[in-house]
Amino acid sequence: xxxxxxxxxxNELGFEKLRPELxxxxxxxxxxxxxxxxxxxxxxxxxxxxxxxxxxxxxxTEERGHGDLWGIIFNEFVSMxxxxxxxxxxxxxxxxxAKYHAVDVSLLKLGESYDAGAPVVLSIDxxxxxxxxxxxxxxxxxWQAIAADS
Numbered sequence: 001x002x003x004x005x006x007x008x009x010x011n012e013l014g015f016e017k018l019r020p021e022l023x024x025x026x027x028x029x030x031x032x033x034x035x036x037x038x039x040x041x042x043x044x045x046x047x048x049x050x051x052x053x054x055x056x057x058x059x060x061t062e063e064r065g066h067g068d069l070w071g072i073i074f075n076e077f078v079s080m081x082x083x084x085x086x087x088x089x090x091x092x093x094x095x096x097x098a099k100y101h102a103v104d105v106s107l108l109k110l111g112e113s114y115d116a117g118a119p120v121v122l123s124i125d126x127x128x129x130x131x132x133x134x135x136x137x138x139x140x141x142x143w144q145a146i147a148a149d150s
Contacts, residue, residue: 001046001076002054003124003142007031008072015065023124024142037145038080041120045083047106085110104128111137 007025009015025031038044058069076082087106089097096105104125111121112135121132121139132139 001050001073002057004031004034004076005054005069005072008076009065009069013065013068013072015061015068018061024146030146033146033148034142037148038122043083044080045085045110047087047103047110048084049087049103049106051084053103085113100127100131104131108132108135108137111135111139 003022003024006018006022007030010019010022011028011031025034054073058066061069087109089102092102092105092109100108104127107121107123107128108131111132121128121137122142122145123129123139124142126141129139129141
């Protein structure tokens with residue numbers, strides 16, 4: 001999600017200071033392929049932990065751009081039909097949270113709550129992708145999603 005926001009912030013709003021953070025979406029074609037990949041799923045769900053992580057990233061940007069960045073996020077959520085599922089901290093194993101952090105564990109738990117093979121966790125975090133695979137949750141690196149139709 002943050003990559004989509006970064007791409008639009010840099011390329012639509014001219015937030016050049018954020019360009020170094022773009023690691024996956026370098027071109028309009030990359031952005032479009034990722035957007036199309038995500039759009040192919042009938043149901044898109046994230047967790048409040050992911051929203052909190054995005055919020056923490058926004059707080060570290062220039063304050064005058066916060067409204068514009070949140071505008072992009074709201075726009076992306078609406079256009080994707082994004083839903084949120086609450087994964088409570090006390091439903092997570094403390095040792096998993098200590099090792100993988102609450103955001104990753106929330107995504108893994110969300111993936112585990114659906115039929116095997118159905119969910120796809122998109123991430124840029126190799127350790128999360130590996131952990132999902134070990135738990136039987138399909139996970140892809142954003143590079144794989146971007147390259148899926150190329």
